[in-house]
Amino acid sequence: MRCKTLTAAAGLLLMLTAGCSTLEKVVYRPDINQGNYLAPADVQRIHTGMTKQQVAYILGTPMLDDPFGNNVWIYVFRQEPSHENTTQQTLTLTFNDAGVLTNVDNKPKLDGQKS
Structure with a gap:
């Protein structure tokens, strides 16, 4: 009798645990997009030698800019x-004093990866 009770309790516990993870996948969770959407085709159009106006025309205004100057623009898209892993893309653009693009740094990152 005791063996049947323990077996039934273990089975019930197993069903509850498996049921919760299955239930989590069934529950609706909306996709969350934050920041500047960076289309791969638009990012490929960016190259050194472009002016700030040309970059802003293609990518829009940056999410962040350098607080100590106006020569670094940072575009972030998270x-x-x-029910999948979070991804983040950070595009850092550096301009010279004349407002011409001198460096493009594009870093895609999956959550759980180290920077």
């Missing part, structure tokens, strides 16, 4: 799909 995407959190409903």
Whole structure:
């Protein structure tokens, strides 16, 4: 009798645990997108020698700019799909004093990866 009770309790516990993880996938979670959407085709159009106006025309205004000057623009796009890993893309653009693009640094990153 005791063995049957323990077996039934273990089975019930197993079903509850498996049921919760299955239930989590069924529950609706919206996709969350934050920041500047960076289309790969638009990012490929950016190259050194462009002016700030040309870059802004293609990518829009940056999410962040350098607080100590106006020569670094940072575009960040973070995407959190409903039941998948979060990804983040950071595009850092450096301009010279004349407002001409001198450096493009594009870093895609998955959550859980080290920078």
